[in-house]
Amino acid sequence: MKREICRMGNPVLRATAEKFKIADLNTPEFKGLLQDMFDSMKEYGGIGIAAPQIGISKQVAIIEILGMNRYGQEINLPNTVFVNPEIEILDQATQGFWEGCLSIPGMRGYVERPKHILVKYLNEKGEEQSLEAEGFLATVIQHELDHLFGTLYVDRISDPKLFMYQEEFEQYIQQPSID
Numbered sequence: 128m129k130r131e132i133c134r135m136g137n138p139v140l141r142a143t144a145e146k147f148k149i150a151d152l153n154t155p156e157f158k159g160l161l162q163d164m165f166d167s168m169k170e171y172g173g174i175g176i177a178a179p180q181i182g183i184s185k186q187v188a189i190i191e192i193l194g195m196n197r198y199g200q201e202i203n204l205p206n207t208v209f210v211n212p213e214i215e216i217l218d219q220a221t222q223g224f225w226e227g228c229l230s231i232p233g234m235r236g237y238v239e240r241p242k243h244i245l246v247k248y249l250n251e252k253g254e255e256q257s258l259e260a261e262g263f264l265a266t267v268i269q270h271e272l273d274h275l276f277g278t279l280y281v282d283r284i285s286d287p288k289l290f291m292y293q294e295e296f297e298q299y300i301q302q303p304s305i306d
Contacts, residue, residue: 129170130163130181132229137182140230141277144177144184146211152253161208161251164189173229175267177274180230186211188271192264200263207258210249212272217259218243224266225296226280235296237289238280240269 133139151157160183168176168189175190191206222242225235243261246268250256260268270280284290291300 128163129166132167132171132180132232133182135231135279135281137230139179139182139184140274140279142179142184143277144179144186144275146186147249149249149253152210152249152251157251160185160187161189165206168229171229175271176229177271179274186275188212188275190267190271192267202262202264204264208251209246209268209272210251210253212246212248212275214269214272215245215247216241216243217245222262222266224263225300226266226270227293228270228280230274231279231281233293234281235291235293235300236280236284237286238266238270238283239285240266240283242266244269246272 147157160178164176164178164181164187167181168191174192175188177188178185188209189206190204190209192202192204194203195201218241220242221239223237223239226238227235242265244265245257245259247255247257273279281290
């Protein structure tokens with residue numbers, strides 16, 4: 128079921144979310160939460176969503192990226208559930224991308240983040256997983272997992288001049304795609 132997205136200003140987005148107990152992952156409530164998150168992500172056109180974005184202060188996020196992105200990178204990460212994740216930075220070098228967020232609708236901001244990470248997490252069955260990511264995928268993962276620790280992408284914008292409305296981003300910044 129699609130749920131309303133919590134927007135910037137809602138206190139749930141600024142709190143550190145509670146970790147899941149393994150026993151909670153095999154419950155109808157958890158399965159329902161995942162379905163609601165997925166439905167909401169698809170309804171609002173996202174590539175990722177975290178539970179706090181639908182008002183649930185729990186450490187779970189979903190990311191799904193399939194195909195070519197606007198930066199010309201082919202990424203095929205099917206619907207992936209990250210429970211109680213931990214990020215390890217593998218390279219201190221940073222990269223920058225223009226980010227948007229379902230919780231900050233109609234806005235874009237340029238954020239630099241570590242470009243190579245390792246994330247350790249539990250999947251929806253409680254199985255330990257790890258995923259090494261670089262490029263845009265590393266940015267997406269960091270963006271979504273930030274939601275579990277009370278951080279929004281706007282907190283990571285180093286130059287306020289690089290925060291703007293989507294329409295101005297499209298008019299003045301975004302390069303036309305080459306097909």
